[in-house]
Amino acid sequence: MQHFRKIIHLDMDAFYASVEQRDNPEFRGKPLAVGYSEERGVVAAASYEARKYGVRSAMASLRARRLCPELIFIPGRMDVYKEVSRRIYEIFHDYTDVIEPLSLDEAFLDVTENKIGEELAVNIAKEIKRRIREELSLVASAGVSYNKFLAKIASDYRKPDGLCTIHPNHAEEFITRLPIESFWGVGPVTAKKMRTLGIYNGYTLRSCSLDMLNRHFGKAGQLYYDFARGIDLRPVETVRIRKSVGCETTLEKDITRKSSVIIELYHVATELVKRLERAGFKGSTLTLKIKFYDFNQITRSITQPKELTELDVILPLAKELLKDVEYETYPIRLIGLSVSHPKEEQPEDKGMWEQLSFEFSDW
Template sequence: MNVMIQTPIRKIIHVDMDAFYASVEQRDNPELRGKPLAVGGSAARGVVAAASYEARKFGVHSAMPSITAARKCPDLIFVPPRFDVYKAVSQQIREIFAQYTPLIEPLSLDEAYLDVTENLRGMEIATEIALEIRAKIKQATGLNASAGISYNKFLAKMASDLNKPNGQAVITPRNGAGFVEALPVKKFHGVGPATAERMKKHGIETGADLKSKSLQFLTEHFGKSGPYFYGIARGVDLRQVRPDRIRKSVGAEDTFVQDIDDLERARTELTPLAEKVWRHCAANGISGKTVTLKVKYSDFTQATRSRTSAQPCSDVSDVLESADALLTTVYPFKLPVRLLGVTLSSLTNDPSADDEEQPQLGFDL
């Protein structure tokens, strides 16, 4: 099937703060500067929410179990997160964005898309806007930001990683398709490890491989994501920057190195998933009433179970309790389990998540 895709030429900037949580901690505590730092967790338990660049040199990264991080970097310093501070800094940054465009789509506390095609400053060159924004962020917060500039969201996101930290890159309409063709699909934003592995089984390892597949093939094998993959393989992404974007759910999942058939082991794996979900909720002042458990078996079949409460979850233990109860409903497992996922939906703004009820956890999805 041959599909012609028409797309307007837009000017999109993706701004991404560099090691945001860790950089805030180093800014506020001079004793931490230049040292390997992890926000969240502890040497004995939990997961790393953010790692300083000094820690990343040892292979420490976000979502890594703290015990693994401590093993990779024996001198690693663990610091508890301060979400109230991160939120305040994030608000400073968004006020700077608003000086240039009302079309701002936050993805988390530390990154956002900006559509500057028609901007409040009347500036024609998006790269100059990105430079100004990054300079103002540095002046106002003392923190470094990186940026990607392109004609769509996918490529702007990819570009923001090219010259990190404290840099920016542009991908033009002329070189967008070629950039994608040369890129491994496992580095694509929106292609996780499990999807990359599925693609590999179909002989898809680069953007060029992806481009060689028909829309029909991609839809057949990747469902509703098929048209998106078909487009980005050609450097096309029609998604608009949506300032009114409302997230419908918050989820986390993990594919295991070895399949699990033991209930207690599966229960243990639920804890970091529930923590990841709740950290995002705590950081953004939201909660939800519906907890959904996803179980994928060794033959790739899956089961989902949901529980809805009358009141939104008030802390991570509520999420974990529901997920654990749902897990018992599918045990004994019909086959060994290769993946578990936890999702919180029926989201609502929960004021209690902004103050003393906010858990001291630190993962930013």
């Protein structure tokens, strides 16, 4: 008999916006955005009432307002969201300590062995959802499966307030019907490329050879190949090594003059050095992120043999990366820099995880 792990992916529904609607009854049932409505503002989170109009997080506030003229904007309260998140994770820890946080409102839980001795992972997911609703007056969606990829897909499947289980016996059938856009790691650009190659869903992805996927998608080819077959050996990591430190700034006005761009790049690099020092982080790869006036985005990276911690090293490298960016005819809206590839993350360690096996009878 093949043995599988029991993985739950928990994701709070419209977290920031739901907290605001919970705490402010006058906002309930109304389209709400957490963020700022001014010209350069961005939506941090949108309620489900706002999402019906097409409003999404990371959308420019002006566009969101055009889509939904009645949209209510309120500033975020990060201290409140962090406190609510702390209480959510306390609930998680009542069932397992094998928890991988992804954000304030999202996590993987491995409940193969759990604190209450419950055989069915779906029952634990139901119990966590119930407690979040009763104790915090918030709604979560949960996905249950035998690996992280499928648990994540399952939690997105019936949002909001969803609960979906993908049993090992039904995984292949489920993946076959899954649109390519729903695969973890497939964004709009990759989805478009896949469609030009005749890849539309899990069925057509599974028909692709590993060699073909590696040719077109590089290292991600192996990931897509495995996902199409329901394979994901990554464990739920209770301790996550920080893999990057970065910062970015959205400019008050789009800029095209070289002198203005260099000044803004200097400010971002200076802030990055401060954050690296606070975090005690040392990495060898510098990445430049540029978002243009039309929200198209590019990144450029360079890796050095030495650690990147000082401004007089980072700034010249950032300027070098900027040389390849055409911004005189495409005004810049946002500039970001990050340092990654920490010394602790040795390339030879990758792929060394072994998925432990435990037997269970059902889900």
